[in-house]
Amino acid sequence: MAVNPAIERVTDLEEVPRRSRGQAAVADFCRRRPLGAIAAAAILLMVAVALAAPLIAPYDPVAVNFGAMLDAPSAAHWLGTDSFGRDVLSRLIHGSRTALLVGFGSSILSATLGALLGVASAYFGGRVDLYLQRVMDIFLSFPLIILALALVTILGNALPNLITAIMIPMIPRCALVIRSSALSIREMPYVDAARAAGFGHGRIILRHMLPNVMAPYLIMVTAFLGQAILLEASLSFLGLGVQEPIPAWGLMLRGAAVEFAEAAPWMAIFPGLAISLAVFAFNLFGDSLRDALDPRLRTQ
Amino acid sequence: MQAIISSTLAAVVAIGLLLGAQPVGAQEKPRYGGELLFVVPSQPPSYDAHQEETFGVIHPMAAHYSTLLRVDPFEKTGTKPIGDLAESWTISKDGLTYTFKLRKSVKFHDGAQMTSKDVKASYDKIIFPPAGLKSSRKATYGSVEAVEAVDPYTVRFRLKWPESSFLLNLSSPWNWIYRAETLEKDIRWYEKNVNGTGPFTFVEHVKGSHWVGKKNPDYWDKGKPYLDGYRALFISASAPQVAAIRGERAHIQFRGFSPAERDQLVHALGPKITVQESPWDCVLMVAMHHEKKPFDDKRVRRALTLALDRYEGSKNLSKITIVRDVGGIQVPGTPYATPPEELQKVAGYGKDINKSRAEAKRLLREAGVPEGFSFTFKNRGIPHPYEPIGVWLIDQWRQIGLNVKQEFIEASAYHPMLKRGDFEVAMDFACGFIVEPDLDLGRFVSDSDANYGKHKDKVIDELYLKQGRAVDAEERKKILRQFEKRLLDEEAHIMYTLWWHRIIPHSSKVKGWTITPAHYLNNQLDTVWLAE
Numbered sequence: 001m002a003v004n005p006a007i008e009r010v011t012d013l014e015e016v017p018r019r020s021r022g023q024a025a026v027a028d029f030c031r032r033r034p035l036g037a038i039a040a041a042a043i044l045l046m047v048a049v050a051l052a053a054p055l056i057a058p059y060d061p062v063a064v065n066f067g068a069m070l071d072a073p074s075a076a077h078w079l080g081t082d083s084f085g086r087d088v089l090s091r092l093i094h095g096s097r098t099a100l101l102v103g104f105g106s107s108i109l110s111a112t113l114g115a116l117l118g119v120a121s122a123y124f125g126g127r128v129d130l131y132l133q134r135v136m137d138i139f140l141s142f143p144l145i146i147l148a149l150a151l152v153t154i155l156g157n158a159l160p161n162l163i164t165a166i167m168i169p170m171i172p173r174c175a176l177v178i179r180s181s182a183l184s185i186r187e188m189p190y191v192d193a194a195r196a197a198g199f200g201h202g203r204i205i206l207r208h209m210l211p212n213v214m215a216p217y218l219i220m221v222t223a224f225l226g227q228a229i230l231l232e233a234s235l236s237f238l239g240l241g242v243q244e245p246i247p248a249w250g251l252m253l254r255g256a257a258v259e260f261a262e263a264a265p266w267m268a269i270f271p272g273l274a275i276s277l278a279v280f281a282f283n284l285f286g287d288s289l290r291d292a293l294d295p296r297l298r299t300q
Numbered sequence: 301m302q303a304i305i306s307s308t309l310a311a312v313v314a315i316g317l318l319l320g321a322q323p324v325g326a327q328e329k330p331r332y333g334g335e336l337l338f339v340v341p342s343q344p345p346s347y348d349a350h351q352e353e354t355f356g357v358i359h360p361m362a363a364h365y366s367t368l369l370r371v372d373p374f375e376k377t378g379t380k381p382i383g384d385l386a387e388s389w390t391i392s393k394d395g396l397t398y399t400f401k402l403r404k405s406v407k408f409h410d411g412a413q414m415t416s417k418d419v420k421a422s423y424d425k426i427i428f429p430p431a432g433l434k435s436s437r438k439a440t441y442g443s444v445e446a447v448e449a450v451d452p453y454t455v456r457f458r459l460k461w462p463e464s465s466f467l468l469n470l471s472s473p474w475n476w477i478y479r480a481e482t483l484e485k486d487i488r489w490y491e492k493n494v495n496g497t498g499p500f501t502f503v504e505h506v507k508g509s510h511w512v513g514k515k516n517p518d519y520w521d522k523g524k525p526y527l528d529g530y531r532a533l534f535i536s537a538s539a540p541q542v543a544a545i546r547g548e549r550a551h552i553q554f555r556g557f558s559p560a561e562r563d564q565l566v567h568a569l570g571p572k573i574t575v576q577e578s579p580w581d582c583v584l585m586v587a588m589h590h591e592k593k594p595f596d597d598k599r600v601r602r603a604l605t606l607a608l609d610r611y612e613g614s615k616n617l618s619k620i621t622i623v624r625d626v627g628g629i630q631v632p633g634t635p636y637a638t639p640p641e642e643l644q645k646v647a648g649y650g651k652d653i654n655k656s657r658a659e660a661k662r663l664l665r666e667a668g669v670p671e672g673f674s675f676t677f678k679n680r681g682i683p684h685p686y687e688p689i690g691v692w693l694i695d696q697w698r699q700i701g702l703n704v705k706q707e708f709i710e711a712s713a714y715h716p717m718l719k720r721g722d723f724e725v726a727m728d729f730a731c732g733f734i735v736e737p738d739l740d741l742g743r744f745v746s747d748s749d750a751n752y753g754k755h756k757d758k759v760i761d762e763l764y765l766k767q768g769r770a771v772d773a774e775e776r777k778k779i780l781r782q783f784e785k786r787l788l789d790e791e792a793h794i795m796y797t798l799w800w801h802r803i804i805p806h807s808s809k810v811k812g813w814t815i816t817p818a819h820y821l822n823n824q825l826d827t828v829w830l831a832e
Contacts, residue, residue, distance in 0.1 A: 064695040066616035083620045084691060157708070239681055243706050244691045255683050256620060258539065259560035262567075 029292055036288020042281040050096040059087035061094040062245040070264045080266035083256035088266060091247040092274050098248040099278060101159070102232040106166040107224035113167075114174025115217050119209045121175065122182035123201065133179075136172035144169045148231055152240045162241055166231045174220045181213045188212075215293040222286030226279040233275045249275050330812060334830035336530040339541045339553035343508065343534055346491040349474045350426050351434045355819050358473055359554050360511035360532035362823035363525075364409070365476035365496035368400060368419055368455075369467065371734060371821050376578060377634050378816030379735055381471040385414065385497065395462030395771060398470075402453045406520040408479050409494075409501045416449035421480035423447045423457075425487065433487060440469055440739055464771055465738035473733055473820045499525040499826040508534055519826070526812070526829035538683075545805065548572075551830070552806035555819045556580070558622055558684050565805045574808045576815035580622070580800035581631050581740075582731040584689050587753040587794055592724050594673075595753075599663040601792035604725070605648035606660035607700040612653070613692055614798055621685040624801035628784045631799060631817050634735040635773070636780055647789040660700045674703040678717065678726040681708040686727060689797055718752040728752055728794065733820040737780055738768045744787055744794070755793040759786055 030037040049056065058078075059065075065085035073080040079088040121132040139147065151165035185191065186209070194204050233250030235241035242248035252271035261268055342356030349357050349365070370384040383389070386400040406414040427444050429435040443463040448456045459466065476496060482489050494502040497520070500513035514529035533550055535541050542561045544550040546568050557565070565573050588595040588604065595601060610626045618624040628646060630637040643649045650656050664673070679690040687708075694704045704725075709717050718726060730750075732740050743750035745761050763783040770776035787793050804815050812827040 062695070062698075064692065066612065069616060069619065083688070084695075153710070239683075239708065243708050244687060245694055245706065255687060256560070259558060259564075259620075262564065263560070 029288070033288040033292060036285055036292070039281040039284035039288065042277065043285055046096055046278060046281070047100060049093055050100045053094045053097055057087075057090040057093040059090040061086060061090040061247040070260060070267075072264070073266055079270045080264065082252070082267050083260060083264070086245075088252070088270055091252060092249070092270055094247040095249045095252065095271070095274070096278075098159075098242055098246065099229045099232060099275075102163055102166065102242075103225045103229040103278075103282075105163040106170065106228040106231075107221050109163070110167040110170035110224060110228075111174045111217055111220045114171045114176075114220065115178045115210065115213060116205075117171065118175035118178030119182045119205050119213060122179045122186050123205055123209060125186075129179075132175075136175055139169060139172040140176070142169065144227065144231060145234060148235060149238070149240060152235055157235075157240055157243060159242065162232065162235065165235070166228050170224050170227070174217075174224070177216050177220060178213050181216045182209055185209050185212050219286060219290040219293060222282060222289050226282035226286065229275065229282065230279050249278075328811060328831070330526045330829040331831060332526050332829070333528050336527050336552070336810070336825065336828060336830060337550045338530065338532055339535050339544050339550045340511075340532045341534075341536055341538070341541060341553065341555055343536075344505075344511075347494055348488075348491045349476050350422075350429075351436055351491070352474075353436050355555060356534075358820050358823050360505075360513075360534075361494065362473060362476075363498050363500040363513050363530065363825040364494050364502055365498040366406070366520075366824075367471065367473065367475050367477060368423075369471040370473070370824070371468075371471045371816065373822050373824070373827050374814050376814060376816060377735065378581070378818050378821050379468065379634060381467045385419065385477060389467075391467075396459045398457040398459070398466065399450070400455050400457075402455065403520050404453055406497050407518050408497050409516065410479075411518075412479060412481070414477065414479075414497050415452040416455040417452075417480040418477055419455045420447050420449040421483045422475065422477045425478070425483060426475060430487065437472065437474060439742065461769055462771055463738065463768055464773075464776060465736045465768065468734050468736045469739065471734060473818075473823065498824060500527075500530060503529070510534065521826060525826045527825065530825060545569075545573075545807070548807065551810050552804065552813070554804065554823060556622055556800075556802045557805055559619055559803065562803045562805045572808055573805050574810070575803065575805045577804070578802045578815040579625050579627075579631050579633055579817050580731075580802035580819070581733075581735050581817040582729070582800040582819075583627075584623070584685065584797045584800075585728040585730065585794050586693065586797065587718070587723070587726050587728040588792075589721060589724055589726075590753050590755045590793070591721070594667055594669050595724060597667045598791055599667040600669055601795075602647050602789070603660035603663040603667075603669075603700060604697065604702075605788065605792050605795040606656040606663070607696045607702075608648050608693070608795070608797070609653040609656075609696065610649060610798060611651065613696075617685075617688055617692060617798065618801060621688040622800050622803065623685045623689065623798040625799040627799045628788060628796065629741060629780065630737060631732075631735045634817070636735075636737050636777060638781060638784060642781070646785060647792060648795065657700050664700065664702075669702075671701040672703050673701070674705065675724045676705045676707050678707050678709055678723045680714045680727055680729065681710045685798075685800065686729075690727065693797065719749070721752065721754060723752075726752070731819070733818050735817055737776070741767075741783065753794055755791070757786070757791060757793065760791075760793070 063086065068077065068081045068085035070083060071077050071081040077087050081087055117132060121129045147169040148165045151168055152162060155161035155165055191204060191208055194208050232241055236248045236250030237254045239254065242251050244251065249271045253268055257267040340356060340359045342354050344357040344360065345352055347361060367384045368386050369381045371378050372380040372382045385402055385406060387403050389398060389400045391398055402416055408414060424447055426435050427438060427441040429438060443459045443461050445458045445460045450456050478490050479495055482495065499516050499519045501516045503512035503514050505511045511532040512529065515525055515527065519525065535544060538561065541553050542564060545553065545565055562575055566575065588601050590596050614624055614626050625632040628638045628643050644651060677694065680686045690706050694706055697704050717723065730743065741764055742748060745764050746756045763779055767776050767779040767783060770779055788796065802815060802819065809831045810828065811831050812829050813822060816822055
């Protein structure tokens with residue numbers, strides 16, 4: 001029996017091991033987007049540092065050691081110490097946990113909720129879309145930091161509340177982007193087919209539409225990660241985020257770091273660098289991912 | 301290099317301290333003229349000092365008013381009463397009647413003559429306010445039976461019991477003398493208006509920006525004030541305050557700066573800056589809720605105070621924040637303070653920290669508190685000195701096996717939280733306007749509104765009353781030692797951390813102003829002058 005060559009090609013593709021396809025995609029990404037690859041490596045390094053923090057930090061990040069107060073960078077303390085004699089490097093290493101926890105927590109949650117709302121809004125259309133979008137407009141009229149400040153003041157500054165306060169202002173931003181992608185998906189024949197087959201709204205949204213907005217979803221997650229880290233640092237710097245003695249980058253920049261900026265500049269320089277590098281890495285990776293996943297930009 | 305800078309700074313500060321130790325202006329001839337520019341880190345909620353509790357009222361406005369007595373502006377402990385509107389006074393042998401002769405040449409800024417009626421009306425407003433009118437310090441005049449205007453220039457206070465602190469209490473910088481006729485017409489008039497007998501008259505107040513006063517040509521103390529006027533600049537954040545002094549856009553800020561800010565200013569301005577330092581009648585305490593487990597157990601409370609290495613903390617924290625002295629219930633160095641060697645016998649004040657911590661661990665074990673026991677410590681959301689002290693406390697408690705989480709509460713929400721009792725362990729704080737046990741210790745009486753830990757202790761209540769009525773200073777000291785032992789050691793109802801340390805780096809042009817342990821004192825500005 002003659003085999004349809006088109007079907008044969010599809011079968012061949014499916015037989016390619018998943019692992020090697022993944023590796024090929026990574027290799028392709030690295031070749032086409034070297035800056036994105038460097039950013040990804042930096043992010044992976046950050047994640048590894050955060051996971052291994054207790055093993056690699058040279059000192060206890062919260063232990064006060066007055067004997068080493070405001071020590072300059074040296075062999076004993078590579079990045080110096082703060083006004084309580086705490087090792088800046090150890091606090092930076094442990095601080096990456098706070099940054100990533102808040103960053104990943106708030107960006108994944110906000111992008112997921114935003115995607116659900118965006119897809120639902122596009123799918124139902126009509127009044128549901130109208131009302132949902134007006135609510136989103138209200139939230140969008142506030143700058144991110146202002147809304148986050150207000151929320152953290154109301155909710156309190158425990159870590160889950162901080163994640164919530166950063167997450168909520170980001171939801172409408174994500175919903176807006178996802179909705180615009182979902183509007184075109186709604187018109188696809190397979191959605192009509194699913195509706196004709198009698199599937200419920202929930203199934204159509206979750207099984208047929210959401211998977212098709214994965215590309216913008218992933219882009220939003222990476223784009224929000226940098227913003228979330230910056231917001232957490234800003235809130236902690238303002239005294240509304242993570243509280244002493246928990247190590248957090250923004251927190252390391254406030255108080256004594258400002259007062260001793262001339263006498264002990266390392267207290268501000270290194271956390272500042274860590275925040276800048278992390279945000280830069282996430283933004284760069286997000287941009288590269290967008291370029292890689294957006295079919296309109298794929299040939300560039 | 302850093303050592304050289306540090307020693308230079310230390311030398312400049314030491315010179316400033318030496319200068320500050322002398323009655324400033326006593327040796328130099330005051331110069332007339334000029335406008336004093338000073339920073340005020342807080343805002344006045346209203347203009348009525350009888351009702352208010354913030355230095356944001358005292359600093360810009362005290363120069364418009366006089367008080368019956370005042371604290372000697374050149375006396376560094378801030379505990380010596382002298383006459384302001386009162387020319388002289390007598391105390392009856394039984395200590396129940398105080399009679400004051402008033403100055404006869406005193407006029408209000410609107411031209412009206414000041415008489416005993418005004419003093420009586422002002423004190424009646426403070427001690428016996430009409431229903432619905434707030435009087436913040438009414439409770440400290442519980443001994444007063446009546447205030448009488450004997451004749452136009454004699455006023456008499458009749459007491460229900462003798463009170464050793466009474467003269468000092470009458471020197472309160474809050475007790476501005478208002479015009480009786482004005483109070484009769486509208487007892488709230490002074491909430492929004494100014495009319496005093498002080499050395500400076502009111503010019504303008506631009507909310508959030510500045511307050512201006514100009515020289516009162518009819519001030520009773522002829523030859524004073526020396527300044528043509530003053531301008532108070534409202535700046536809340538500390539960095540712009542430092543920038544204002546550093547840029548010579550302000551001469552002084554009367555509340556205080558941190559050690560790092562002092563060093564910055566000294567480093568930047570050198571001889572143009574003079575530093576005055578003093579123990580500060582402000583202290584951070586730790587309140588432990590007596591109705592919440594395990595803090596209902598005095599062994600746990602004692603363990604928490606035994607964990608603190610106050611001496612090491614004092615040595616190091618004083619380099620980064622506005623605390624310094626280790627002390628008990630009174631500002632160290634003041635008349636009723638416990639001498640250091642005696643203080644070492646109180647729990648948590650011993651010099652052998654290892655022994656204290658071993659005892660703390662034993663007490664926790666005995667009380668059934670497991671290793672790694674966790675609780676939340678609530679702290680006030682103000683950087684200095686709350687934040688560094690909070691970090692230090694948590695580290696100290698960690699060393700006896702406690703795992704403490706810190707939660708900062710925004711400053712305006714903090715008092716309501718304490719009053720609700722919504723805490724296990726929380727930072728408590730007190731700032732006095734005059735160092736005097738009667739005024740400082742009333743908060744520890746069982747039914748006091750400021751007894752946030754909610755302890756009930758009849759012994760403390762009795763000792764408080766007893767010390768207040770003790771006329772003999774030595775006898776009073778003995779009672780105060782018993783009070784201290786009971787409060788901080790035997791029952792450990794509360795724990796004192798470190799006393800604040802007041803640091804005022806000001807323009808060297810400012811003369812005639814002496815630092816005291818209270819940032820509510822010495823703001824009449826009549827003795828202040830500006831050098832060229």
